[in-house]
Amino acid sequence: MSENVKLTINGFETEVPKGTNLIEAARCVKAKVPHFCYHRDLSVAGNCRMCVVEVEGMRGLPIACNTIATEGMVVNTESDAVKENRAAIMEFLLVNHPIDCPVCDQAGECKLQNYYMEHDRRDSVVAVEDKVKKGKAIEVGPRVMLDQERCVACSRCVRFCDEVTGTGELRLLNRGDHTTIDTFPGKKLDNNYSVNTADICPVGALTSRDFRFQARSWYLEKDNSICPGCSTGCNTTLSHYKQTTLGDYNGVAYRLKPRRNPAVNKAWMCDFGRTEYVQINENRLTQPIASNIEIGWDGALGHIRNGIAPLLERGSGVVAGVASYDCTNEEIWLFKKLMKEVFHTDSIALIANREDGYSDDFLIAADKHPNRRGSMAVAKGGVVEDLASYLDGKLAVITLSADVLSDWRDEASKKAFSAIKQKICLQSNGTATSDASSVVLPATSYAEKDGTWTNKDGRVQRLTAAVRKEFSVRSEIQLMQQIAHVMGVEWELKSAMQLFAEIAASVPEFDGLDYGKIGKLGATASAAQTVSA
Amino acid sequence: MTKVLFEHRGKADIETFDGWKAAGGFSALEKALKMTPEEVIEEVKSSGLRGRGGAGFPTGVKWGFVPKGGEKPVYLCINADESEPGTCKDRVLMEELPFMCLEGALIAAYAIQAKMAFWYIRGEFDLSERRMRQAVEVLREKGLIGKNVLGSGWDIDFGVHRGAGAYVCGEETGLISSVEGKQGQPKLKPPFPALEGAFGCPTIVNNVESLAAVPWIVNHGGSKYSALGTEKSKGTKLFSVSGAVNKPGVYEVEMGYPMADLINKECGGALNGIGLKAIIPGGSSVPVMPADVAMKTNLDYESVQEAGSLLGSGGVIVIDENQSMPELLDILGRFYAHESCGQCTPCREGTGWGARILHRVHEGRGEQQDLETLDRIARFMSGTTICFLASSMSMPIQSFFKHFKHEFEALMPTIDAVAGD
Ligand SMILES: Cc1cc2nc3c(=O)[nH]c(=O)nc-3n(C[C@H](O)[C@H](O)[C@H](O)COP(=O)(O)O)c2cc1C
Ligand code: SF4
Ligand code: SF4
Ligand code: SF4
Ligand code: FES
Numbered sequence: 038m039s040e041n042v043k044l045t046i047n048g049f050e051t052e053v054p055k056g057t058n059l060i061e062a063a064r065c066v067k068a069k070v071p072h073f074c075y076h077r078d079l080s081v082a083g084n085c086r087m088c089v090v091e092v093e094g095m096r097g098l099p100i101a102c103n104t105i106a107t108e109g110m111v112v113n114t115e116s117d118a119v120k121e122n123r124a125a126i127m128e129f130l131l132v133n134h135p136i137d138c139p140v141c142d143q144a145g146e147c148k149l150q151n152y153y154m155e156h157d158r159r160d161s162v163v164a165v166e167d168k169v170k171k172g173k174a175i176e177v178g179p180r181v182m183l184d185q186e187r188c189v190a191c192s193r194c195v196r197f198c199d200e201v202t203g204t205g206e207l208r209l210l211n212r213g214d215h216t217t218i219d220t221f222p223g224k225k226l227d228n229n230y231s232v233n234t235a236d237i238c239p240v241g242a243l244t245s246r247d248f249r250f251q252a253r254s255w256y257l258e259k260d261n262s263i264c265p266g267c268s269t270g271c272n273t274t275l276s277h278y279k280q281t282t283l284g285d286y287n288g289v290a291y292r293l294k295p296r297r298n299p300a301v302n303k304a305w306m307c308d309f310g311r312t313e314y315v316q317i318n319e320n321r322l323t324q325p326i327a328s329n330i331e332i333g334w335d336g337a338l339g340h341i342r343n344g345i346a347p348l349l350e351r352g353s354g355v356v357a358g359v360a361s362y363d364c365t366n367e368e369i370w371l372f373k374k375l376m377k378e379v380f381h382t383d384s385i386a387l388i389a390n391r392e393d394g395y396s397d398d399f400l401i402a403a404d405k406h407p408n409r410r411g412s413m414a415v416a417k418g419g420v421v422e423d424l425a426s427y428l429d430g431k432l433a434v435i436t437l438s439a440d441v442l443s444d445w446r447d448e449a450s451k452k453a454f455s456a457i458k459q460k461i462c463l464q465s466n467g468t469a470t471s472d473a474s475s476v477v478l479p480a481t482s483y484a485e486k487d488g489t490w491t492n493k494d495g496r497v498q499r500l501t502a503a504v505r506k507e508f509s510v511r512s513e514i515q516l517m518q519q520i521a522h523v524m525g526v527e528w529e530l531k532s533a534m535q536l537f538a539e540i541a542a543s544v545p546e547f548d549g550l551d552y553g554k555i556g557k558l559g560a561t562a563s564a565a566q567t568v569s570a
Numbered sequence: 571m572t573k574v575l576f577e578h579r580g581k582a583d584i585e586t587f588d589g590w591k592a593a594g595g596f597s598a599l600e601k602a603l604k605m606t607p608e609e610v611i612e613e614v615k616s617s618g619l620r621g622r623g624g625a626g627f628p629t630g631v632k633w634g635f636v637p638k639g640g641e642k643p644v645y646l647c648i649n650a651d652e653s654e655p656g657t658c659k660d661r662v663l664m665e666e667l668p669f670m671c672l673e674g675a676l677i678a679a680y681a682i683q684a685k686m687a688f689w690y691i692r693g694e695f696d697l698s699e700r701r702m703r704q705a706v707e708v709l710r711e712k713g714l715i716g717k718n719v720l721g722s723g724w725d726i727d728f729g730v731h732r733g734a735g736a737y738v739c740g741e742e743t744g745l746i747s748s749v750e751g752k753q754g755q756p757k758l759k760p761p762f763p764a765l766e767g768a769f770g771c772p773t774i775v776n777n778v779e780s781l782a783a784v785p786w787i788v789n790h791g792g793s794k795y796s797a798l799g800t801e802k803s804k805g806t807k808l809f810s811v812s813g814a815v816n817k818p819g820v821y822e823v824e825m826g827y828p829m830a831d832l833i834n835k836e837c838g839g840a841l842n843g844i845g846l847k848a849i850i851p852g853g854s855s856v857p858v859m860p861a862d863v864a865m866k867t868n869l870d871y872e873s874v875q876e877a878g879s880l881l882g883s884g885g886v887i888v889i890d891e892n893q894s895m896p897e898l899l900d901i902l903g904r905f906y907a908h909e910s911c912g913q914c915t916p917c918r919e920g921t922g923w924g925a926r927i928l929h930r931v932h933e934g935r936g937e938q939q940d941l942e943t944l945d946r947i948a949r950f951m952s953g954t955t956i957c958f959l960a961s962s963m964s965m966p967i968q969s970f971f972k973h974f975k976h977e978f979e980a981l982m983p984t985i986d987a988v989a990g991d
Contacts, residue, residue: 083758084913086954097953103758125950129919162943167926190918208753209912212736214922216912 044110059090059101059112068114071123071152073130073239074191075102078303079200082192087126087152091116098122120156127157133169133214135186136161143241145254149189169214177219178206178226180246180308181235188218188242194234201305202399204228218242229401233305236294247311248292252278257291260503261557263490264293265363265483266310267396268404270492271295271302272558275314275484277504288506290317290484298558301496307401314484320467322479323508334509334519340476342523344459345380348432353381357427357434357457360416361390362406364438365488365500366547367536368513369415372437375517377419379524380435384419386427387412390440402493407483411491414546425449433459437513438480442469463513481512487533488514489555497550498559572798574786574806575779576822579666585701587708590669596714598785602677603722610681614784616792618804622659623649623740623777624853624883626871629784633774635764636682642771646679646687647749650702650778651733651740653692654853655905656885659808660778662820664691664698667782668705672728674781676714677788679726682774687728688749693735703730737909741957742775743767744911755911756957779808799825803870807881813888814841825870832869833888840890848889848973852882854902855962857969861889879969895974896981899966900925900932906963917960920951924963936982945971 040055049066058081060070073085081103089098093111098118106112113119130149138144171185195207195218206226210217220226226234235243257276264271274296280286293314295306325337332340348355358376360369369387376382389406396403413420421427424441428434428450434441434457441454454460455473462474465482484504491497502512511519514533521528531539534552541547548562573579583589590596602610615630636644648671652660663671679687689706691699706728709715717725736754738744743757746768767773783805787795796804803825809832812818816838823832829849833839840846846861851869857879859867867877874881889898907925912918924947927940944967952964971978 081758082913083956084915086915089954100954103760122950122954125946126915128946129915129923129950132919132923162939163923169922189915190912192913212738212912213907213910214912214918216918 042106042108042110044106044108044112046112047114053106057106059092059104059106060088062106063090063101063112063114070101070114071148071156072102073148073189074193076193076196076237076304077297078305079193079196079237082196085126085189085191087123089119089122089126090114091119123152123156124159127153128159128162130189131157131161132163133186134189135168135173135184137187141184141187141241142244142249142254143187143238147241148239171217172219176246177243178231180232180311181226182244182246182249183218183226184242184244185217185219187240188238189240190216190218191239193237193239194218194243197230197234197237198226198228201233202228202230207234229307229309229397230305230399232308232311233295237304245292245311252276252291255279258503260484261296261499261501262293262484262503263407263498263500264306264310264313265316265407266307266313266405267402268406268409268493269302269400269402270407270490270496270498270559271306271310271400272298272498273306273310275503277317277484286505286507288504290314290504300558301492301498302400305400309401316466317482317484317504321465321482321506321508321510322467322471322477323510324479325509326477328475334511337476337478338519338523341461341520344475345433345461346524348459349381351432354383355432356380356382357431358382358385358437359388359424359428359434359439359441360385360412360437361388361439362404362409362412363390363483364408364412364513365486365490365533366408366411366415366497366540367488367533368437368517369412370536370540371514371517371531373416373419375521376435379521379526380433384421384427385416386421386424386439387416388424388439388441390438390443392445404493407492408490410493410495411489411497411546414491414544415540417544425453428453428457431457433457433461435461436463436470436474438464440464440468440470442473444469463516465510478516479508479510480516481506481510485510486512486514489533489537491546492559495546495561496559497547497555497561499552499555499557571824572806573822574795574798575663575667575670575782575808577786578670585666585668587669587705587712590667590673594789595669595785596673598788599673599676599714600720602680602788603720603724607681607683610677610788613792614681614787617783617787617795618792618799619780619783619787619795620803620871621777622779622783622807622884623742623775624654624855626881629776629780632764632776633678633682635762636772636774637765640772643686644682644684645768645771645773646675646682646684647742647745647768647773647775648675648687648689648778648781649740649742649745649775650689650691650695650698651737651745652695652778652883653737653740654855654883654885655902656810656812656850656887657853657883658810658812659820659884661692661695661698662808663778663782664695664701668701669709670785671778671782672702672705672709674784675728675776676709676719676726677784678774678776678781680719680722680724682772683724684774685725685727687726688768689728689730690739690745690749691730691732692740693733695732699730699732706730736911737905738911738957738959741959744957745775746773753911755913756959758956800868800870800872802872803881807869807884809869809884809886811837811886811888813886814844814846814890814893815839815888816841823869826873827869829867829869829886830865832886833865837888840888844890844892846888847891847893848895850879850885850887850889850966852880853885854887854905855958855965856880856882857965858889858973859969860973894932895970895977896928896932899970900928902966903928903963906959910959911957914955914960916951917955920947920960921963923947924951924967928967931978931981934981934983936978941971941975941978941982
């Protein structure tokens with residue numbers, strides 16, 4: 038147990054662990070100390086000087102980021118001297134700032150803008166022609182754009198590349214007000230985590246090229262999500278178009294940013310994962326289809342009944358069920374039940390949709406699926422190893438987000454799959470498999486559904502339905518329950534949360550967990566047990 | 571008057587090993603190596619010697635901050651970056667008395683039990699560098715640098731490093747960054763160098779003049795040194811006098827020596843008999859004093875401070891009546907704007923902004939709010955930065971305005987002129 042110290046901030050007494058700095062300590066009494074250079078997951082640089090506070094018994098105005106809370110300390114974050122100094126720092130920062138907010142992607146989520154409104158609000162006294170000129174719209178890397186004039190020289194990006202990736206591409210070059218952020222000559226900012234620099238850049242100096250001029254930040258709504266790109270499961274914030282009073286919500290996702298989770302990804306995510314929003318928008322299955330005809334939900338479900346019901350009379354085990362490591366735990370749970378209770382098949386196949394890929398010793402995992410560990414745990418007992426022989430001779434097959442026909446799959450499996458006449462496909466995006474299926478039910482992407490994924494370390498994390506699509510999609514859970522219904526099996530309708538409760542009650546990897554405990558940051562079963570014990 | 575640093579200055583071959591040896595050199599080192607490191611520190615503490623780099627921190631006390639018996643190596647950095655405008659004393663010491671400087675550094679290194687010392691020389695000091703490099707080589711040959719120095723069991727090595735021309739690398743943590751091979755930028759404190767300095771290890775940074783006094787102190791005893799000077803400012807100090815005097819140069823006087831005597835006796839009085847307007851007593855970073863005030867001041871830390879300035883590095887800049895103060899401040903502003911390392915917001919932006927305004931004011935193109943803006947810049951630039959460079963520009967602005975505001979106001983365009991457009 039770490040020791041605590043008691044201190045008083047703005048008249049409120051609070052207790053913080055020893056070693057806490059005053060920016061963090063102030064958060065405990067809901068005081069916000071404005072800061073540019075300080076970042077929780079980087080070393081302290083103390084260069085912006087925005088975070089000054091008053092501490093009784095200390096000379097001058099110490100910086101909160103580099104002042105450690107001590108027993109009995111009395112801190113004032115809002116004294117006149119502090120406010121005056123903050124305003125002065127704002128004035129200094131704006132001396133050479135281009136103030137091109139109208140064409141700056143950072144506008145709306147810019148520390149400089151926000152702090153100006155909170156702490157300065159004075160007219161500019163420096164004429165534009167007196168400002169120091171620097172480079173603009175520099176393609177500093179394949180995924181990052183640089184505007185040197187907007188840089189406030191906080192060195193966050195430099196420290197990120199030095200301390201987190203160890204790649205050291207960036208430096209603040211030159212001195213005085215000619216200090217300029219740049220890469221070493223001939224080098225590009227091209228490490229696999231480069232866009233994090235755009236996230237932590239407090240201003241619009243480093244911005245994402247992918248997001249460049251795509252949307253004004255105030256039109257975006259932000260929801261919690263999990264990156265589907267690999268088994269690490271970085272926590273993310275998904276920005277999608279905002280529901281406005283004009284009702285012009287278009288269900289378009291714009292970007293993914295890392296969401297801080299000290300147990301998983303700190304404040305970072307890889308550049309590959311950033312692109313995982315595209316699948317929410319593009320190549321979506323938008324209509325229920327049967328025999329290549331847009332047939333509507335009832336038509337499609339009827340097609341399934343008419344096609345499969347007669348087959349079931351030929352005995353059990355004639356219908357194959359194939360799911361993938363992209364499915365949620367709840368989906369796998371319900372899929373097993375569907376196959377068993379409705380289609381009389383005891384075993385399902387769990388497959389990879391993608392081959393293993395690049396990995397490193399930081400966040401990027403070789404397994405490019407978000408839920409291999411959870412799917413395997415939930416499906417335990419009924420999983421077949423050999424897909425080809427499992428499919429061989431089946432009369433119908435139901436695929437759940439499983440791309441059996443993907444390029445790299447073994448020919449035997451593909452052949453066995455293609456030989457099956459009745460192919461029912463539940464998934465969100467078009468694939469070779471959906472193209473080849475007799476019935477296609479357009480389902481939800483990971484951004485439109487509730488459920489959980491278990492990352493490679495056994496951490497169970499929540500997906501929440503954030504994006505709402507304008508076209509017709511239904512969640513896999515809903516669809517499976519509707520299939521049961523048309524097949525004449527009456528189930529009590531269950532939500533993802535209720536299904537999770539069933540999982541937790543019978544699968545040890547989920548023992549003691551519920552959605553409340555998982556919360557925004559996820560939880561592991563053993564951790565949950567310690568808490569409840 | 572007792573000379574400590576210049577006792578042997580001008581003697582034949584004093585810049586050589588033999589010359590220094592003939593003048594009694596290395597007796598202090600021999601003596602020190604027979605003492606314990608703690609005893610050496612105590613001796614220097616008792617001398618009252620204060621750092622001559624500008625801050626005036628008691629040297630022995632600083633040495634005492636190094637943790638005893640720690641596992642990490644301890645480093646000594648000798649600050650020979652001497653770049654403060656108006657200061658050229660360390661250069662004289664290194665060019666003329668290199669072995670004395672080195673002997674002092676060796677004693678310091680022994681006192682803090684350093685095994686490695688870095689001699690950090692201002693990039694422009696060509697002769698100083700050659701002298702120090704040679705001196706180190708000679709002492710290596712003679713076994714005074716190397717393993718088991720004079721049978722004491724203590725090992726020491728010296729590196730001589732020439733800076734690349736940055737004023738801010740004279741700031742102790744900027745110097746450390748530079749020694750580490752990083753950009754020459756001061757480091758955030760805490761941690762303080764005595765605990766976590768070069769390469770994360772305990773490090774002491776000392777000015778050349780501070781160390782040069784150490785052999786004398788060890789030879790004669792701390793009490794002998796503390797008998798010189800005033801109550802709180804002990805010993806002697808070098809003053810680099812430049813500007814409007816007949817004999818500019820580096821002079822050693824006892825602390826507490828009257829400024830008027832320094833100017834009139836040592837330096838032969840004002841150049842061409844022109845009246846004096848102002849004196850900056852401690853290098854360009856300290857507040858300027860009107861000449862009449864300065865001439866009544868004694869040269870010790872306390873007297874100068876009482877009179878409204880600081881002793882700093884002892885760079886005495888003498889300014890005569892014909893010198894335009896806005897011109898002088900314009901030059902200083904340009905210097906600090908050029909030398910700001912650019913880390914801290916107030917310094918990075920304030921020095922450049924201030925310099926631009928000072929320049930247009932000096933050229934008679936000042937704008938209405940300019941003097942107020944300069945006031946504000948100076949006020950908020952000081953005291954809230956990683957190192958004191960920002961304050962070093964604030965102090966001149968504030969003091970020039972305090973004493974010579976009228977000269978700036980006289981350059982401001984009149985309302986009529988502004989109304990013209
Ligand atoms: C901007 C700046 C420049 C400095 N330049 C020098 C210098 O050139 N030489 C020096 O000895 N000290 C310089 N100092 C002072 C050093 O930081 C430090 O106080 C000194 O080297 C300590 O040595 P001392 O205790 O022996 O004086 C400078 C300080 C600042 C803030
Ligand atoms: S960085 Fe911020 S203040 Fe600067 S132009 Fe962009 S939005 Fe405006
Ligand atoms: S580019 Fe952004 S993060 Fe990097 S130093 Fe400049 S303001 Fe800071
Ligand atoms: S005060 Fe100026 S010179 Fe010193 S560290 Fe800050 S920016 Fe650099
Ligand atoms: S946040 Fe403390 S100085 Fe920048």
